[in-house]
Amino acid sequence: MADRNTAPGRTNDESAQVQALLRAEHGDPFAFLGPHEMEDGVRVRVWQPGALEVQLLDAAGESLGFMQEQVPGLFVADMPRRQPYRLRINWSSGVQETEDPYAFGPQLGELDIHLFAEGKHRQLGRCFGAQPWQVDGVHGVRFVVWAPNARRVSVVGNFNSWDGRRHPMRLHPGAGIWEIFIPRLEAGEVYKYEILGREGLLPLKADPVALQTEHPPATGSVVAGRLDFHWDDAQWMAQREQRQGPDRPLAIYEVHAGSWRHTDSGEPLSWAQLAEQLVPYVTDMGFTHIELLPVMEHPFGGSWGYQPLSQFAPSARYGSPADFAGFVNACHQAGIGVILDWVPAHFPGDAHGLGLFDGTALYEYAHPFEGWHPDWDTHIYNLGRTEVHGFMLASAMHWLREYHVDGLRVDAVASMLYRDYSRKSGEWIPNRHGGRENLEAIDFLRHLNDVVASEVPGALVIAEESTAWPGVSHPTQAGGLGFSGKWNMGWMHDTLKYIGEDPLHRRHHHQQITFGLLYAFTEHFILPISHDEVVHGKGSLLGKMPGDRWQQFANLRLYLSFMWSHPGKKLLFMGCEIGQWREWGHDRQLDWYLLQYDEHRGVRDLVRDLNALYRQHPALHQRDDRADGFQWLIGDDSTNSVYAWLRRGEDGALVLVVHNFTPVVRSGYRVGVPEAAGWQVLLNSDALQYSGSGAGSYGELHSEPQQSHGQPCSLVLELPPLGTLIIGVK
The missing domain is CATH 3.20.20.80 (Glycosidases)
Structure with a gap:
């Protein structure tokens, strides 16, 4: 009896199809496995190498009879008409009941395929890889992977004893994308892809778009559940663009998560522990x-x-x-x-x-x-x-x-x-x-x-x-x-x-x-x-x-x-x-x-x-990338290794900065300033509170009407040794 669903260009020789399955080289398993209309009904083929017997069940779970084992691992049964069915598979280790993956049609949409081929799919993480999926009320996982030059791609994991013969995938030829929906799989399953390349079988491959992985040194991909996380950051997200503008302060604490701090037992902190310890530390700092x-x-x-x-x-x-x-x-x-x-x-x-x-x-x-x-x-x-x-x-x-x-x-x-x-x-x-x-x-x-x-x-x-x-x-x-x-x-x-x-x-x-x-x-x-x-x-x-x-x-x-x-x-x-x-x-x-x-x-x-x-x-952050936010006062005192400059804000606010890169206290050091005003030492890096020597200027300062460094007024400072003074207008 002829198979009416044989794809154009595909062989209709059942013997050749079976041999391709036995060699694990079948590149189009959906063209042969699953339900196919014949001249007088529907033939169901199930490929389960290692199974002892396979029984067909109807949607209510009633037996439709045992399937005939045509060759070891290939089970066949005829039905008078197409109808929903599932499989009861007897293994030496127990009984498995599941829907047939090859009874489902393509699950990847044409738009997804087109966008990927064009390099315009912005949400591959929600489309490719392993996605918890539901088809006609049946829960499972849909796998999608790009491997255009493969002869066969199979999903393998504990669920099929890592046997690449059991779940070969469907190819979308134009885009080189392979897919399969495997019923009754759940989040947490470890998997990889077994790929038959032009030159033979490749090492098992992790999923390029895996959303979760095993803990190294294990290298398997993990089916991730939906990230149904309840976010409480609406206020931050609403303000983020303004907070991160070029005129805003940006002080970054760079962290290697595994070595910032360890537990008492010497293990790196988890994300939850980092949230409890690192976040308050960074906030305090x-x-x-x-x-x-x-x-x-x-x-x-x-x-x-x-x-x-x-x-x-x-x-x-x-x-x-x-x-x-x-x-x-x-x-x-x-x-x-x-x-x-x-x-x-x-x-x-x-x-x-x-x-x-x-x-x-x-x-x-x-x-x-x-x-x-x-x-x-x-x-x-x-x-x-x-x-x-x-x-x-x-x-x-x-x-x-x-x-x-x-x-x-x-x-x-x-x-x-x-x-x-x-x-x-x-x-x-x-x-x-x-x-x-x-x-x-x-x-x-x-x-x-x-x-x-x-x-x-x-x-x-x-x-x-x-x-x-x-x-x-x-x-x-x-x-x-x-x-x-x-x-x-x-x-x-x-x-x-x-x-x-x-x-x-x-x-x-x-x-x-x-x-x-x-x-x-x-x-x-x-x-x-x-x-x-x-x-x-x-x-x-x-x-x-x-x-x-x-x-x-x-x-x-x-x-x-x-x-x-x-x-x-x-x-x-x-x-x-x-x-x-x-x-x-x-x-x-x-x-x-x-x-x-x-x-x-x-x-x-x-x-x-x-x-x-x-x-x-x-003044210290608004014009970080603009020349009008900075003004040299002293840039040529190489003899004393002293530098001084002004930082300017949008509202005209000024901050004076003076650095002394020598271990010598410099008393009576005059620095020009643009305003005859009261000034205040905001920070002295040599202060006792920082375990410094306590030298240098502190507190209130008053400018003198003496020109210096091109400015109409000046301050007379005591520069701390190997120290910085940051001074603001009162």
């Missing part, structure tokens, strides 16, 4: 935002998250997706924004990951000169491929929308912009114009920033970009890349080198402080003292400071005061605010015991007070 090193699931903890493989799943190391949402919610309720480090540049080569996903270079460039990063031994995303472009854009939007995240800091942007990044001559492939720019990555970054600005107004997208690429934070309409801000890596390198010099020699390096002000207003800069500066043998921030113990702490307080009073938003890595001696280690908590000592408490208290001043005085 006066930071405006927490920036988390990548929380997207990553196989190797020593990568700190910078080699992620699950671009849609929070790491299981700290809890469930709902737990992570709870952490963000707690931050927002406390008035703290959340920024995530996000890595669209590269991914690791773990066998279960994205590399050669369907046996071909799918997510990565095929040529190693384009697709392999020599520094990090990682694959490079082929962002010129429409589907990959859309996949990464959907990842960014997933965190911003689903988890209410307030910004993304895009990692390694420089490596994306240049095709010859970290490559020798002859080891890179020019673009279509013969140049070194990666045009497809540039298009992606511009598109990313335009989409975020349009669809998530007020969200930040910040570039870690270490070169002189022009216009990183300029609008795309003006030829820029469109980022909200850019890390000022040049400022960081210059000033850390300067502060590391013996104070006797700083006069010879004076320009390392002044040089950054030549370009400080060309971008929307963030001043970063990040994790990269306190690891890999670089020592801690305190450890970079020269001199004896007293001078090291004084230099640290001076440097932090310099940073907070300099134009640009602020970012400080955890541990720097307590003057940690050891460089950061990702597998241990910060050295909190140091806070029993006065000097370390002094640094912490100074950072708290700097944040308070920064937030309370608009």
Whole structure:
């Protein structure tokens, strides 16, 4: 009897179909398995290798009879007409009752397929991967994965004994998308994909769009339940765009979630525990935002998250997706924004990951000169491929929308912009114009920033970009890349080198402080003292400071005061605010015991007070990216290593800042000021309360009608040794 439903171009030879099943090479299982109309009824074929017997049941659970085993594992029965049915399968381990996955039609809509193929599907996290699903009253899970060059794709897990023969998927040929609805599966199931490529069977692959994963070192994907989280951050979300404007204070506390603090038993804190401990700490310290090193699931903890493989799943190391949402919610309720480090540049080569996903270079460039990063031994995303472009854009939007995240800091942007990044001559492939720019990555970054600005107004997208690429934070309409801000890596390198010099020699390096002000207003800069500066043998921030113990702490307080009073938003890595001696280690908590000592408490208290001043005085943050918010008063006193400038707010408010980078008290030091008014010392970094020497000016000051530094009046100050004075108009 002929099968009326044989697809065009498909063989109708039942023997060939059976042999393809037996070899686990059938590329179109829905064309053969399940119910198919025959000339005199409906034939049902069920492929259950290892089953002892299979019985057909009607919708009410009444038996329609046992199926005949045509070959081992292939069971066949005829029905007079098409009707709902389910299966009762006897295994050696027990009895299973379920609907037949191959009795269901396609579940993926044509619009979803079209949008994915066009790279325009913004909500892949709600469409691809494993989605709890319901069809005709039957609950289960729908699996969707992109593998256009695969010969077969199957879902495997404990539910089918990890047997790739039992659940081969349906292919949508034009888009290369595979799907299957498996009835009666529930959230919590661990799964992977078994993929038969052109050259044979591949290692089991994790789901690229998994919303949840197993706890590393396990590498399975997990069916996630709906993120039906009750958010209590409506007020924050309504105010976010205004709170995160370029004229507002931005003081970021950079955190590696696994090593900020540990439990008494030595385990990293969970998201719930971080909400209870980290959020109040950051609030007390006066930071405006927490920036988390990548929380997207990553196989190797020593990568700190910078080699992620699950671009849609929070790491299981700290809890469930709902737990992570709870952490963000707690931050927002406390008035703290959340920024995530996000890595669209590269991914690791773990066998279960994205590399050669369907046996071909799918997510990565095929040529190693384009697709392999020599520094990090990682694959490079082929962002010129429409589907990959859309996949990464959907990842960014997933965190911003689903988890209410307030910004993304895009990692390694420089490596994306240049095709010859970290490559020798002859080891890179020019673009279509013969140049070194990666045009497809540039298009992606511009598109990313335009989409975020349009669809998530007020969200930040910040570039870690270490070169002189022009216009990183300029609008795309003006030829820029469109980022909200850019890390000022040049400022960081210059000033850390300067502060590391013996104070006797700083006069010879004076320009390392002044040089950054030549370009400080060309971008929307963030001043970063990040994790990269306190690891890999670089020592801690305190450890970079020269001199004896007293001078090291004084230099640290001076440097932090310099940073907070300099134009640009602020970012400080955890541990720097307590003057940690050891460089950061990702597998241990910060050295909190140091806070029993006065000097370390002094640094912490100074950072708290700097944040308070920064937030309370608009002159210190309103015009961070504008030249009219800054005025040099003293930039040429290299002999004394003294610098002084004015910061100006929109309402004309003034803040005077004076730094003395030598360990000498300078009495009677005259600094010009524009107003004959009363002035007030707002902060002295050498104050006794910070465990300083107590030298320098304090309290009220009165200007004199003596011209100095181009100003009509002047103040006579006592400059503290290795110290900063921040002075406001009364």
